[in-house]
Amino acid sequence: DGGITQSPKYLFRKEGQNVTLSCEQNLNHDAMYWYRQDPGQGLRLIYYSQIVNDFQKGDIAEGYSVSREKKESFPLTVTSAQKNPTAFYLCASSAAAINQPQHFGDGTRLSIL
Amino acid sequence: SQQGEEDPQALSIQEGENATMNCSYKTSINNLQWYRQNSGRGLVHLILIRSNEREKHSGRLRVTLDTSKKSSSLLITASRAADTASYFCATEIKAAGNKLTFGGGTRVLVKP
Numbered sequence: 001d002g003g004i005t006q007s008p009k010y011l012f013r014k015e016g017q018n019v020t021l022s023c024e025q026n027l028n029h030d031a032m033y034w035y036r037q038d039p040g041q042g043l044r045l046i047y048y049s050q051i052v053n054d055f056q057k058g059d060i061a062e063g064y065s066v067s068r069e070k071k072e073s074f075p076l077t078v079t080s081a082q083k084n085p086t087a088f089y090l091c092a093s094s095a096a097a098i099n100q101p102q103h104f105g106d107g108t109r110l111s112i113l
Numbered sequence: 114s115q116q117g118e119e120d121p122q123a124l125s126i127q128e129g130e131n132a133t134m135n136c137s138y139k140t141s142i143n144n145l146q147w148y149r150q151n152s153g154r155g156l157v158h159l160i161l162i163r164s165n166e167r168e169k170h171s172g173r174l175r176v177t178l179d180t181s182k183k184s185s186s187l188l189i190t191a192s193r194a195a196d197t198a199s200y201f202c203a204t205e206i207k208a209a210g211n212k213l214t215f216g217g218g219t220r221v222l223v224k225p
Contacts, residue, residue: 098205
């Protein structure tokens with residue numbers, strides 16, 4: 001079955017540590033997105049990519065980095081520069097055109113030790 | 114403030130009743146989309162309504178769009194306990210490509 005897989009489901013970060021969240025899709029979508037969701041809130045866009053080897057900052061990119069070396073994969077690194085990383089992180093993908101729905105993974109919950 | 118603002122923030126109804134939630138936005142859009150999120154899970158796409166459409170249906174869901182008022186509504190008819198979730202509207206803004214801007218969501222509790 002086609003879909004988006006995020007791993008791990010739960011992740012813990014120590015102070016000063018970088019951590020990487022994985023996102024893989026087999027939907028053959030060109031566009032991929034990373035969102036952050038804080039408790040009781042909506043989603044905020046961190047980074048997005050419309051094509052391999054290209055990505056753009058979203059609304060809250062500071063303290064985060066991404067890469068897009070393969071169409072299927074869009075990993076997100078939460079760096080030590082992100083001072084408040086505790087949140088629920090969601091990855092999504094879509095066709096790279098307007099008027100297309102986004103398909104979401106089941107998220108990674110990141111907490112600080 | 115966010116592009117999409119949802120109202121109410123929370124809604125509690127009995128099974129079998131209808132649930133209505135609203136979304137307002139600020140700028141011209143290509144489309145407006147509704148998503149559902151069960152607790153601790155990812156979002157599931159429900160309906161996409163384009164800027165030149167006024168109403169769409171999908172099963173027990175009915176979505177309206179009024180571009181003159183920059184608002185949309187989602188109606189869930191004959192609600193079930195399984196409809197308990199958070200519902201988010203998201204707008205695809207013109208000149209912003211296919212990025213979405215999400216509202217804060219409406220938390221719906223359907224009591225059996």
